Amino acid sequence: MNEPLDDRNQSSLPQPAQAAAGLSRADERPASGWRGSILRKEAFTLRDLLIVAFYHRRLIIFAALLPMLVAAGAALFFIKTQYTADGLMMVLVNREVSGNQSVADTGPAVLSIEGLKSVHSELEIIGSAGVIRSTIEKVGLEKLYPEIITGRFEGLLPPVEPELRMDRAMELFRRDLRANVESDSNVVRISYRHPDRELAIKTVDTVIGFYRAHRRNIFDNPRAPFLTSEVVRFKQQLEATDADIQKLKADYNVIEIEQDRVLAANQVDNVVQRHRQVSERQAAITAQLEEAERQMAGVPKQVFDFRQRSDATANDDDRNVLTRLQLERDRLALQYAPTYPALAEIEQKIDTVRKAMRNKGDQKTFYTDREVRNPAASFLANMILSLKVERDALQNQLVELDRQRITAEKRLAELRVADGQLVEMHRRRDVLDDSYRQYVKRAEAAKIEEDAAQVRSSNVRLIQQGDAPITGLDLRLPLLVAGVSGGLLLGAAAGAFGAWLRRTFIMPTEAERSLELPVLAEFGGAGTRFDRPDQRQALAHFASIMLDTAIDGRYLRVFQLASVGDDERKRPLARALAEEFATGRQLRTLLIDFGGARDRALIPATAPGTRDEAMPVATSDVPQLWLAADGPHSTLGNLRAPLVDARRQIDQLRREYDVIVISGPAQGFSPITQRVASIVDANVLVVRGEVTRSPAAIRLRDMILEAGGGVLGTVFTGRKYYIPRWVYRWL
Incomplete structure (x- = not known):
């Protein structure tokens, strides 16, 4: 189905070249005069949701129809009108009539919580296996649940084995039987659901009768002799x-x-x-x-x-006498002349004392030693x-x-x-x-x-016999409504789950959001030639963007088209773009293909050129278009050649040709892609709808940026339109 071209091109093609250029490098900031990329930051619209829904329409329809069909089949063949019969009983919980063993208790009256426990114990007796088994045997298993004997689902499944029929009937009976206590009261309601109204009423009465008999057997317990x-x-x-x-x-x-x-x-x-x-x-x-x-x-x-050692003698005062005489002599010398007679007398006394002192050197020294007991x-x-x-x-x-x-x-x-x-x-x-x-x-x-038990009345009083309303409960319409609602919800969940699991692109906006790069052009159709009018128009616009983009006043002339694999139609696109440059712009164009030999055979070539060029080339049937004769074995494709030689070869080719278009290797993650990405003016990623996986495309973009190359944007090929034309009238 085709989408209106005018609406689609206006919404998906980029803005003018200077504003749409998305070229960026990982190791440099945009220079002056460089145009930043303008990405469409649109939120998810109704159109995007419809595209995803129509893409996953088979999954959504299958998921939506499944619960609807199941609900419709169940409503038509298995759901019947159900009648609910009810019976009411009142349980007395005072001391005089209670069923507990505390008649002789002298304590206070039974509390409300104890009474509630007594009432709930009655519910357990009603749902006991003895009461249910006796009821089924009396009413008849073949009347209550005939499918156990004849087979379930109208005989589609075999009947239950005879030894297991009673157990199965008891399970089904417990499912249909309800015994509840009315709110804020001691009244017990017994309900039973069955397609036959009369049989439901009879079953409720039978349950009440067996319950009361079973209860009497429980409380009838003579214990005095044993105690x-x-x-x-x-x-x-x-x-x-x-x-x-x-x-x-x-x-x-x-x-x-x-x-x-x-x-x-x-x-x-x-x-x-x-x-x-x-x-x-x-x-x-x-x-x-x-x-x-x-x-x-x-x-x-x-x-x-x-x-003790000593050399002193008794009355030895010579030194003191000598000192006094010397002091006296000094005093007289200050007061009298040297010839004074008293001075001569003093000198004579001093000599006499000194002689006496010199004669004492011959005196003996006395020693004394003493030892005592330790x-x-x-x-x-x-x-x-x-x-x-x-x-x-x-x-x-x-x-x-x-x-x-x-x-x-x-x-x-x-x-x-x-x-x-x-x-x-x-x-x-x-x-x-x-x-x-x-x-x-x-x-x-x-x-x-x-x-007291001989004269005590029962503490369970029957309020109402089994009775059922005339109008039963029909669940077919609610089941159909539930099936439709469940189908819609399951279909929406299946579509969301399918969209979450999908890793390929189906819309250019998805590629923009995932790669954070503008979509420079988009091409529909499933062929390998870009010769349709809308494709030629988009190709011309794409060529204008590439030629009109400039960096610091220098226009881009060397481009590389890179893709994840060989299914993105990169080589036909490169050939069509080169022809657009040669025929539409009348520019000398060189096309270098790094694909395998089988892929290069798709490019028609004539005899090699005769000029001494930077790379051996061959002429083509398109004027102004030359084809590289052996690009993978040139300096550009030789990983052992220095990168400086590759840059020198590109510069030489730039002088010989106006535009150089390089188609990258078949495998986008090849080292040749990184090598060429760092020396060309710009790189363009080619993605194909429903083919290119977003993780691989993001990895290829990051690989080019890490190599130092600039990414101008993306080209979306294989665009399909999933929404019918008549739906677009309402969008």
Whole structure:
């Protein structure tokens, strides 16, 4: 189906060249004069949603029809009008008429929560297996569920095995039976659903009858004789246990086991603590004794007290006399002339004193040495004697403490054994005592209840017999509505799920949003030639964009068309673009194809050129168009050749030709694509609808940018229009 060309071209073709150029490099910022890309930042519109819906129409229709058909089939063949019969009963929960075993209780009246529990217990009795089985047997299994015997789904499925029919009937009966408590009351409603109204009413009455009979059997339980025998048995066991406890206490000499265990444990702990203290003191005494004996062996018996040496004599005052005479001489010398007689006399006295002092050098020196008994030896001897006495005393104390410890531990072990036996006996006695008390109370209560049961009326009162409305419940229309609603929802979910799983492009806007690059041109059709009028028009516009884009005043002349694989029609597009440059613009155009030999054979070539050119070329049947004779083996396609040589070859080709169109390798992720991308003026990604996968296209774009190449935009080929023409009138 074809979409109106004028509307589609106006909405999908780019703006003028300077505004639509999307060229960008990973390692540089846009230079002055460089036009930034203008991407269409449109939100998802109704048109986009319709395109996705019509693309996945088979999946959506299948998903939508499936629940509709299932609902229609069920409504036509299996859904029948259902009649619900109801019966009402009231459960009395006061003490006088309740069904619990507490008639003799002297406590307060039954609380509301207890009454609610009593009512719910009645519901469990109604839904018990005995009541249901008896009801099915009386009403008739073949009447209630004939499909169990004749086969389900109108005989399409085999009948249930005879040994399993009753179990299956009980499962179905529980599904159709409802027993609920009315809100804020003690009224029980019993409901049963069946296509036959009379049979539903009969079944409800039968359930009520078997429920009341089964309930009487449950509560009819004479217990007084049994409880009396149990009271006697527990009393005998309790007396025997008391006798065993007293005998055990007498055997182990126990008064109060807890206090005896505490006293024995304290005694053991006290003995152990004293034993440790004595052991520590004994070790300290031994160490002190050894050290004292070692020091005693090295201590001398007598020690030096003092020594005195002196050469002084009695009445020796010569120096003092000499000093006084000298002072006197100095005083007289200051007051009198040197010839003064008193000075001569003083000098004579000084000489006399000095001579006397010189004669004292021959005097003897006196020495005095004194030795006394060593006091340390006496102290050490007394200490050694004291430590030996204390050591012997501590040794005797340790022996006594060991004996006390053994006795205390033996007593503690006996008490531990006795305590274990007493705990078990007391536990048994407590259980017996509690049981004895309970059975005494219950025996008395049972006697009273059995007497009261003879005159007590039932606590379940029938309010309403089974009854059903004349108009039944028809679920066919709600089922059809539910099927249609479910079909629409499932169809929408299937379409959304299919769109989420799809990784290919079906619209140019998807390529723009995913690659973040403008779509420079889009081509419809499934052929390999771009010769239709709309394709030639889009091709001319695409060529204008490429020729009119400039960087810093320099127009782009060398382009590379790159694609993920060989199914994007990249080579036919490159040939058609080169022909547009040659014929439509009258420009000298060179087409270099890096595809395989089989792909290059699609390009018609004549005899090689005769000029000495930068690359061997061949003329074509299109004027002004030359074809590279062996591009993959040239300097551009040789990965071992330096990149500088490749740039030099491109510059030489730029001087010889006006436009150079390069068709990249068949595999877009080839290293040749990266090599060429970094030396051409611009790169253009070619994507094809329903073929090119978005992750692969994004990877190819990133690979070109990482190689240092600029990406001008994308070309969308294989465009299909999924929406019928008449739908576009409303968009």
